[in-house]
Amino acid sequence: GLKAMASSMSSGETLSIVVVGASGDLARKKIFPALYSLYYDGWLPEHFTVCGYARSDMTQEEFHERIAGNLTCRVDHDANPEACEGKVTDFLERCVYFSGGYGDAEAMGRLHDGLSEEENNYKVANRVFFLSVPPTVFVDAAVSASRAASSQRGWTRVIVEKPFGRDSESFGELDAQLGRVLTEEQIYRIDHYLGKELIENLMVLRFSNLIFEPLWNRDHIRNVQITFSEDFGTDGRGGYFDHYGIIRDIMQNHLLQIMALFAMEQPTSLAADDVRDEKVKLLRSMKPIDVNDVVVGQYIGREVKSGYQPGYLEDPTVPDNSNTPTFAAAAFFIDNPRWDGVPFLMKAGKALHERKAEIRIQFRHVPGSLYSSVYGGNLDLSTNELVIRVQPDEAIYLKINNKVPGLRLQLDTTKLDLSYKDQYSNRDIPDAYERLLLDAFNGDKSLFIRNDELKVAWALFTPMLKSLEERKISPELYHYGSTGPVGAHYLASKYNVRWSDGRD
Amino acid sequence: GLKAMASSMSSGETLSIVVVGASGDLARKKIFPALYSLYYDGWLPEHFTVCGYARSDMTQEEFHERIAGNLTCRVDHDANPEACEGKVTDFLERCVYFSGGYGDAEAMGRLHDGLSEEENNYKVANRVFFLSVPPTVFVDAAVSASRAASSQRGWTRVIVEKPFGRDSESFGELDAQLGRVLTEEQIYRIDHYLGKELIENLMVLRFSNLIFEPLWNRDHIRNVQITFSEDFGTDGRGGYFDHYGIIRDIMQNHLLQIMALFAMEQPTSLAADDVRDEKVKLLRSMKPIDVNDVVVGQYIGREVKSGYQPGYLEDPTVPDNSNTPTFAAAAFFIDNPRWDGVPFLMKAGKALHERKAEIRIQFRHVPGSLYSSVYGGNLDLSTNELVIRVQPDEAIYLKINNKVPGLRLQLDTTKLDLSYKDQYSNRDIPDAYERLLLDAFNGDKSLFIRNDELKVAWALFTPMLKSLEERKISPELYHYGSTGPVGAHYLASKYNVRWSDGRD
Amino acid sequence: GLKAMASSMSSGETLSIVVVGASGDLARKKIFPALYSLYYDGWLPEHFTVCGYARSDMTQEEFHERIAGNLTCRVDHDANPEACEGKVTDFLERCVYFSGGYGDAEAMGRLHDGLSEEENNYKVANRVFFLSVPPTVFVDAAVSASRAASSQRGWTRVIVEKPFGRDSESFGELDAQLGRVLTEEQIYRIDHYLGKELIENLMVLRFSNLIFEPLWNRDHIRNVQITFSEDFGTDGRGGYFDHYGIIRDIMQNHLLQIMALFAMEQPTSLAADDVRDEKVKLLRSMKPIDVNDVVVGQYIGREVKSGYQPGYLEDPTVPDNSNTPTFAAAAFFIDNPRWDGVPFLMKAGKALHERKAEIRIQFRHVPGSLYSSVYGGNLDLSTNELVIRVQPDEAIYLKINNKVPGLRLQLDTTKLDLSYKDQYSNRDIPDAYERLLLDAFNGDKSLFIRNDELKVAWALFTPMLKSLEERKISPELYHYGSTGPVGAHYLASKYNVRWSDGRD
Amino acid sequence: GLKAMASSMSSGETLSIVVVGASGDLARKKIFPALYSLYYDGWLPEHFTVCGYARSDMTQEEFHERIAGNLTCRVDHDANPEACEGKVTDFLERCVYFSGGYGDAEAMGRLHDGLSEEENNYKVANRVFFLSVPPTVFVDAAVSASRAASSQRGWTRVIVEKPFGRDSESFGELDAQLGRVLTEEQIYRIDHYLGKELIENLMVLRFSNLIFEPLWNRDHIRNVQITFSEDFGTDGRGGYFDHYGIIRDIMQNHLLQIMALFAMEQPTSLAADDVRDEKVKLLRSMKPIDVNDVVVGQYIGREVKSGYQPGYLEDPTVPDNSNTPTFAAAAFFIDNPRWDGVPFLMKAGKALHERKAEIRIQFRHVPGSLYSSVYGGNLDLSTNELVIRVQPDEAIYLKINNKVPGLRLQLDTTKLDLSYKDQYSNRDIPDAYERLLLDAFNGDKSLFIRNDELKVAWALFTPMLKSLEERKISPELYHYGSTGPVGAHYLASKYNVRWSDGRD
Known part of the structure; x- marks a missing residue:
């Protein structure tokens, strides 16, 4: 099952989760809390880094503050508030923030370097990019991320959300653009329903x-x-x-x-x-x-x-x-x-x-x-x-x-x-x-x-x-x-x- | 529906309900309480008589006492205990007792006369016999009731309960015996399930x-x-x-x-x-x-x-x-x-x-x-x-x-x-x-x-x-x-x- | 099977088949030929008599002549014309004619006597009446046949054909009239379809x-x-x-x-x-x-x-x-x-x-x-x-x-x-x-x-x-x-x- | 439908049908007769060439003779033997023979040149290769044909027949080898059933x-x-x-x-x-x-x-x-x-x-x-x-x-x-x-x-x-x-x- 898999990742593997558009509402209200819940419940691999990426300038502290408010310990919070709080602190320690433009290959390069530093301790380093950005910059973000920040020693996956175009034509174009930098295998299109x-x-x-x-x-x-x-x-x-x-x-x-x-x-x-x-x-x-x-x-x-x-x-x-x-x-x-x-x-x-x-x-x-x-x-x-x-x-x-x-x-x-x-x-x-x-x-x-x-x-x-x-x-x-x-x-x-x- | 039917019976019709075996357990625990519930809920016709028939000698008062204990006002008893009590009294007033052997045609004739007296006030007089008696006297009771106490101005129905024989042969015999005095139309065989x-x-x-x-x-x-x-x-x-x-x-x-x-x-x-x-x-x-x-x-x-x-x-x-x-x-x-x-x-x-x-x-x-x-x-x-x-x-x-x-x-x-x-x-x-x-x-x-x-x-x-x-x-x-x-x-x-x- | 049954009839049993309305078209074209075919094929019991009954005066010879024209040996006629002809002769020998009115009980009584004479040689004598008569005399024929010519030592059956009334009412009346002289068991209503x-x-x-x-x-x-x-x-x-x-x-x-x-x-x-x-x-x-x-x-x-x-x-x-x-x-x-x-x-x-x-x-x-x-x-x-x-x-x-x-x-x-x-x-x-x-x-x-x-x-x-x-x-x-x-x-x-x- | 399609091919298009293994039994008994039947019935495009290719040395006449024996005019042969014969002659005129080894790229190049000569008259030139050769030379034939004799101005298709390997492994290898020179689109695998x-x-x-x-x-x-x-x-x-x-x-x-x-x-x-x-x-x-x-x-x-x-x-x-x-x-x-x-x-x-x-x-x-x-x-x-x-x-x-x-x-x-x-x-x-x-x-x-x-x-x-x-x-x-x-x-x-x- 999944837990078994999770444990198999622990030996010499790390996972970097990059939330592109980290300053947005969705990221704050849904993505970071979901990551925290998975962490709290033991579903994440032993070694992982959560990385926020957005245009705003923010210190790590500002970033932590921004996301901490929505992290809740769903189940046994009432039963054990201290354990919960401790877990939040642990989680935030693994969260880092990078700022940069969505289509800015150079900034993405810096992100890559930052991630690599941490990843160098592991034999395998996988990366997931969650593109939580407006449709207008969507392709740019995908292109620069995959070109400048793909993992060299593991897989790279990109999670994207609708809109996937406005009609057959625009979807076809979008698909073609993504297809130039990513395989279908790498793309995870969410319908949260x-x-x-x-x-x-x-x-x-x-x-x-x-x-x-x-x-x-x-x-x-x-x-x-x-x-x-x-x-x-x-x-x-x-x-x-x-x-x-x-x-x-x-x-x-x-x-x-x-x-x-x-x-x-x-x-x-x-x-x-x-x-x-x-x-x-x-x-x-x-x-x-x-x-x-x-x-x-x-x-x-x-x-x-x-x-x-x-x-x-x-x-x-x-x-x-x-x-x-x-x-x-x-x-x-x-x-x-x-x-x-x-x-x-x-x-x-x-x-x-x-x-x-x-x-x-x-x-x-x-x-x-x-x-x-x-x-x-x-x-x-x-x-x-x-x-x-x-x-x-x-x-x-x-x-x-x-x-x-x-x-x-x-x-x-x-x-x-x-x-x-x-x-x-x-x-x-x-x-x-x-x-x-x-x-x-x-x-x-x-x-x-x-x-x-x-x-x-x-x-x-x-x-x-x-x-x-x-x-x-x-x-x-x-x-x-x-x-x-x-x-x-x-x-x-x-x-x-x-x-x-x-x-x- | 049924209530409509009930009301149509009111004009010049009466119903006599004869419980043969009235001193038995079933009669006391099930039949009289069921009759009372129907009465209480308004399902019985306006004019009716309940008649107990058994071998024991009993006064009307003893009879009333015997059955009263099990009459309960299922639904709104708590809400209105007095109304309930009043109803019980009304019901018992309509209950009469006759004693006689189950196969005793003469006693049944007396029952018939008793019922007729009351029924004479009505144009139509229907009768139901509930035979709550041991299998050994079952046929005798049916024969004497139908021969000596059938209604002359309405239908007569006989309700019987199992056992209906022990095998094909004994059932055939039983059925033939009943068939001599009653039509299939008149016989109501209960399976209380x-x-x-x-x-x-x-x-x-x-x-x-x-x-x-x-x-x-x-x-x-x-x-x-x-x-x-x-x-x-x-x-x-x-x-x-x-x-x-x-x-x-x-x-x-x-x-x-x-x-x-x-x-x-x-x-x-x-x-x-x-x-x-x-x-x-x-x-x-x-x-x-x-x-x-x-x-x-x-x-x-x-x-x-x-x-x-x-x-x-x-x-x-x-x-x-x-x-x-x-x-x-x-x-x-x-x-x-x-x-x-x-x-x-x-x-x-x-x-x-x-x-x-x-x-x-x-x-x-x-x-x-x-x-x-x-x-x-x-x-x-x-x-x-x-x-x-x-x-x-x-x-x-x-x-x-x-x-x-x-x-x-x-x-x-x-x-x-x-x-x-x-x-x-x-x-x-x-x-x-x-x-x-x-x-x-x-x-x-x-x-x-x-x-x-x-x-x-x-x-x-x-x-x-x-x-x-x-x-x-x-x-x-x-x-x-x-x-x-x-x-x-x-x-x-x-x-x-x-x-x-x-x-x- | 049927043949077995046929053979069982042979010991001491005879069957009289009375076609009432024997001078009509249906009788000539359908009924007698069908009887002959059954005979030819071995389906009829060993002992049987076919009896025509109608109002016309006819000699036995005239009757035989009238029906002979339609008797054909369906199957192997060509193969064996002589055998066929011989069979026809045998069959006609068993055919007798009676004349009388359809509702004429006296004439039916004579028919009864005629049949009885032949039947007296057998322990069991069954009779089938085929009523091939107009609807207007239908009931009369049924009544007189069943009253005056029912078998005394075997069953009597009556075959009737439509019309069975013109509507619910007339059918009800017809059914009631037949019901007075015949049981439902005895009546065979044909729909030749x-x-x-x-x-x-x-x-x-x-x-x-x-x-x-x-x-x-x-x-x-x-x-x-x-x-x-x-x-x-x-x-x-x-x-x-x-x-x-x-x-x-x-x-x-x-x-x-x-x-x-x-x-x-x-x-x-x-x-x-x-x-x-x-x-x-x-x-x-x-x-x-x-x-x-x-x-x-x-x-x-x-x-x-x-x-x-x-x-x-x-x-x-x-x-x-x-x-x-x-x-x-x-x-x-x-x-x-x-x-x-x-x-x-x-x-x-x-x-x-x-x-x-x-x-x-x-x-x-x-x-x-x-x-x-x-x-x-x-x-x-x-x-x-x-x-x-x-x-x-x-x-x-x-x-x-x-x-x-x-x-x-x-x-x-x-x-x-x-x-x-x-x-x-x-x-x-x-x-x-x-x-x-x-x-x-x-x-x-x-x-x-x-x-x-x-x-x-x-x-x-x-x-x-x-x-x-x-x-x-x-x-x-x-x-x-x-x-x-x-x-x-x-x-x-x-x-x-x-x-x-x-x-x- | 198909005929419509056939006619649309006629304007400026030609089709070359190359039977590789033309001297074999299958070619003689099945493939050429089938091509002739299609021709006779009007299913082939207006312009086409049938080309036999095999290792044997044969003159065009010998080739024509070899295949002619099996060409029959299925339907109306009896009705019109002369028309049929004329058609055979027309068909053979379009049949040419080339000799060469199955894996011999040079010989295939000669075939290509030969075909091209004829094809040069048309804007579009499509080619079908039917590989009717033993499994041992199958891949060689496919490789040399597709490398040296693919159409330059139209599609090239290759028809192959079983065996497609002996097991998962050998099939996988075969498929990979074909895949290097042909797209799945181009390959037509026959199961003649x-x-x-x-x-x-x-x-x-x-x-x-x-x-x-x-x-x-x-x-x-x-x-x-x-x-x-x-x-x-x-x-x-x-x-x-x-x-x-x-x-x-x-x-x-x-x-x-x-x-x-x-x-x-x-x-x-x-x-x-x-x-x-x-x-x-x-x-x-x-x-x-x-x-x-x-x-x-x-x-x-x-x-x-x-x-x-x-x-x-x-x-x-x-x-x-x-x-x-x-x-x-x-x-x-x-x-x-x-x-x-x-x-x-x-x-x-x-x-x-x-x-x-x-x-x-x-x-x-x-x-x-x-x-x-x-x-x-x-x-x-x-x-x-x-x-x-x-x-x-x-x-x-x-x-x-x-x-x-x-x-x-x-x-x-x-x-x-x-x-x-x-x-x-x-x-x-x-x-x-x-x-x-x-x-x-x-x-x-x-x-x-x-x-x-x-x-x-x-x-x-x-x-x-x-x-x-x-x-x-x-x-x-x-x-x-x-x-x-x-x-x-x-x-x-x-x-x-x-x-x-x-x-x-």
Whole structure:
């Protein structure tokens, strides 16, 4: 297992973890805490160095101070606060800071020298670069890091995060540029949704239980809804977002990845490439997206008791008259034997009525049901559902009908519930970044995205995005805190689906 | 619904409920309390009389006193003790007692006259006789009641309880004798297991949920275990039991009925005869029981901390050297397209280690599983199970595999749980007798057993019972409080099954 | 087997076969030849008498002459004409004629005496009455035969043919009248379609082959077409027909029986009552017929090269302005788990373009098909079909797609063909009446119709027939020799079906 | 389509087809006739040259003479012998001969010059090399051809035939050597079995018909038998064979390819790489071959009426005491959800009792069958089978049970038959080489084998072959003309299979 591997690294090996963009929010809030958690739990190799790299001038102390605030001892902090504090100090001792421009080869050279000094004590020295930088400097950072700071005595890996381009063309360019300095083997593309426990559990659920597979197809599933909804807007930080919009920001990557994992065939093995082969196969089986099956929206402000919730265009960082969608709903179809004809409905939006991310499988009606009269007109409410809720409160539940105890024949819908929170309350559910960083250190690419996946994903979305933009389709307006534009309901209705807004 | 029906009876109709054997335990502990509960909850018609009939001489007051002790106001007693008490008084006012021999036509004639007096105020007068009498006087009671005390201005129904004979021959005789004085229409044969909520729920579960039906067959189910186990012995009351033995007492009726409901095809409707047609069809598809697939046992005493637990033969009411089995296990097979080759294992016993009644469905192993290495050698533990627990604590749960949160790939078995107790804690789960009495009053025969069902059931069991008896097969001995004789494990093993003793 | 049974009858047993209505067409063309064939082939018991009974005065010689013309030695006539002729003589020696009115108890008494004389030589004497008489005298004949001519020393059976009433009410009356003189056990109701080899084969096909059952359901079958079409009109014999119309004459019995056999669940055994239980269960699951799903038509004359083909109303035996349909098409639905939503389309008509009776199962389209582009727009033509053709030329074939040999990828539809004619060319396919008569002699009721079947069938059709008649719906006119009224196409189209007129 | 493509090649393009090893048997009997057939049928581009290359000295005339004998006008030869003859002459005019050693770069350079002369008239000049040479010179020929004779103004493709190594190691080496001079894109590896019409039809059958897919799995298929049997021995040409043996010669390639095509999942499209991805996936899911599941045999001579049929070791070209198997049978298992537990039995042998190559799918027994009593003990004979016969006489048939016409219930097995010979008798079934050559010219690689397929195939077979050889397992002896060694029956029996030797 992993711990064994970790221990094998201890003899004469060291690992340098370079966080490029160390002064940013993500680094502070997610990356360093995740590294610390892994350290605290014993997952990191014996010898390692964490290295922050950014443009700002900072002393080592300022750097340590900056990151220390977010390092917490998740599990037994309360039990043993002193041990925790001691661990933090140990960890910070291994953290060093370098300053330099992202495309500055010379500064990267200095970083290389600095790392080498420490690494010289070991026979093998591996390096991981986490590129936590804006898309504009992304390629520069990758090029200068790999050219000037690749390990000479071990592997070098580069972790990158979206955006991976804005369309097929820009992704192709980006990929080509990276390809000149890095092999596909070296690149670890993060979709942090794939690090979520429940998404991982999805495969376990489908493939280690006999009872789901016979149901996982068009004969039994009526529709699948994949929902991502946030209950807040851009809040003064819409600049980056406006360049991408909700479709590129959420749908084309996170939701599409989830859908692929949900719908793919069983892979030959759990090996990373086998899983990704199946995801690619699934994506390639998808029908082109019909632009008439897409609804886009943009939220406007509203007055509530607690004050005014500003609309998207009222965000000062958003350009005037921006057409960028903050909401999108779309219907997808998969043209293979398992899913032919089953609508997959996706919905993603900001400033909606609830915070929720889930996959909801609605099963078909019972054919020739004995109980149809018992349900009255509301047959839809009585169909079985399987819900995989990613947030808030990870949970899996299966909605079934049962008889209400008593002398009448009265049916009721019950949840056969597997709540992570209750079930594993004393367990520590790791953050997505912990899982992903550890996998990158160990070379396990299952949860990272391969370039051919992105190629197919962009091939699917680009024509639709182009069409929306060329036709200058204005987003439907919806109020902050609402369930989104009504167009989404008409879209669902077109395929005999009813969104589960607000339902359990 | 039922209440509507109840109200329609109010105009000019009355109902006389005659409990024959009113001085017995069952009457006192179950029948009168059930009648009172129905009354308290408003399920009885406006006009009704409850009439106790037994051999003992008793005044009305003695009778009232005898039954009053067990009348409780299940639900809101605490909330409103006075209302409850008032209701008890009202109820007792409607209860009258007659004494007479069970086969005494003259006494029954007096009963008839007594009832008629009250009934004369109504246009329609229906009568229900509940024959709570020993099997030896059973036919006499039925004959004299129906001959001398049938209603002249309404229907007459007779509720009877097992035993319904000891084998095909004696059942045939019994049935013929009843048939001379009553139509099949008039006879309500109780199997009080069929009045259990969960058994009723079994049909709802199977036929109102899409997700179970595709799994309900030989392709997905590895075996089915139907277990009835008591943690106490005959306790000085083995006389009646010894005449029948565990196979006739539990297996041939309760467990076989449960199995039929579990395994039958979907009926055309929920109507009583449609359901019973399917049960008969199922029973007729069963293969003859191979006597080599039957294990019988008898418990012997043991010393425990709290004292000595006496063996079956140490019960003074049991004949010396009795061969009567107090434990039996058997394998059944159904020769139809749905179940061909699936072993149905039944086990019933007294003085075992636990009190439990359940149906446990073990699903097959996942074919071509990705996770077989994760489970090690213990593949059997990872197969999905559906458990329908009848007692103690009615519950339904589905055992599935999921990933334990954390950075390792570790699988765990979780219960998707529908616990009646938690789910419906503030609900009042009615006693089986309430349900059955109410159904008899309303003429709903779904939960009663038709004579052709019994005929087929006896045809199935009689050759096996004969064979056991002719060959004088001695039961394997097992200790009071154990899991039963080891032979049961060898039987299970023969069909690749492992009993779930003590497992959840 | 049957021959064994036949031989067991020889010792001290005789059988009298009375054909009531012996002077009619059916008797001459079908019944006597069938009896002769059975005799010729050794299926009749050693001792038997065939007795013609009718109103006409005839000598024995005239009677023999009348029937002799249609007695043929099917199989080896050519091989051995003399043997055949000898057999005919032997057979006629056993044929006697009685004359008398159908309701004339006295004449029946004479028949009884006549039969008894011959029967007195045997210990056991069984009698079969075949009532081949008009519906108007049907009950009279049954009553007088059973009252005055029942066997005293063996069983008496009565074979009857449709019509069994015109609706629920008249059937109920008829059934009650027969019930007064005969038990259900004694009555053999013929639907001669059920004696067709292929209809019998339907059960063998479904239940003895593994490959059909998984396909026999709503997930795989798109629709089922049951067609009966004649290429001639009433031809001057429309009097009887006009009283019933095509729906009662063909659909409510023949086609409905075929549909029930096709669609029923697997019976518990091949025993007659098990099969008929399943047919009744199926019929009870059918949805009420929507009168909007029924199209009726009536043919009109047309001039063709060979002369004028007269319309229905031009038949002199048909009342002026008759509204009686000579064509009907209807859509049926079965509300059970297997068939929910699958349209069963029936069509029956006279004076159409072809003579054909068949069941055609159209399978669904291949989901996620790789070959959709290969078929162009004509996807429907490429779906698999199973055709069970009853006439002309009994055949079963399965239409599948295969690649045309050659260097292109070109698909073709091929028939996997089981042609009775070719396959069993040197075999002798028995006439339906032979099979049915033999079954009646042997007491095998599988192919006869039970009264509860008819009750359900009439319950299904009566409201629709009433509605058509009350609303005085005029039939759509269609030309003699056409494919019927266009309304039938609109009906099919409503359920996405295309009639297979003229297709193989 | 292809013809369109052909025509597009005509403008300014030419194709040179070089047959290296032109003096060999394969070239004469198969390759040149196939090229001529393509030419005759209009499949070759307008401008092309066929070029023979071999070590022998030959004049152009001698070359033409050598090949002319086998050029036939398949289809309309009889109809139009003169046209045919004219075509032959035209074709030969385009055929030129070069002599040179296979690894002789200089000679290849001369060939290049010769080709270039002709090609200079065209803008685009493509070249195909068909390497029909012994394995020993195979790499040399490939290297010298690609180095010295690659096209400068178009693509160059190389067609190669097995053997592709003897095990993982030698294949790896071979692949590496080719890889140095050719891209995978350029290499066309032939398995001429894949060019057989019926093998191609296998995909059409499975994926364009709805009725097969639901049956194509472990729930319905009991076992699959893939048989290759020849009724003659090595006949004095055992030298080459002895180096490989039957497992490498037939099983590891032809039969394994057929099995992969049969058992793979539906590919995303019909594109070559999609199909081959699925084949690789299938091969990777196969369980390691257990050497105890392999039986090897070697034939010995026998005296028959027509003379003596010599044993393998009596072939003078075979080394004394050779252990090389001329017969092998093996059981394979696929560890995926579709096939888990289904035995795939392969058998290949020389000098057996019949000439046959087929895939035979035996379906499971009907569960809960009504007809089991009708079949007596011979249940196995009544299970459905699907047979895809490759030779002799290509055919597909489905064996089903039906009722024999007549008054008894007697079942019979019938073939629903799609005989290519009858069905397409006036059609011209192209030879495998025609199909494969044409595909190579058109760049369609569906029927060619990719290097990763071979890698997996060798990974599967190498350990078993090594084990057989290391343990020096002696083949079981069997007589020329027999059904092979008895060990094969014990192997089959181990998995409850019965070989279909000699059955239809």
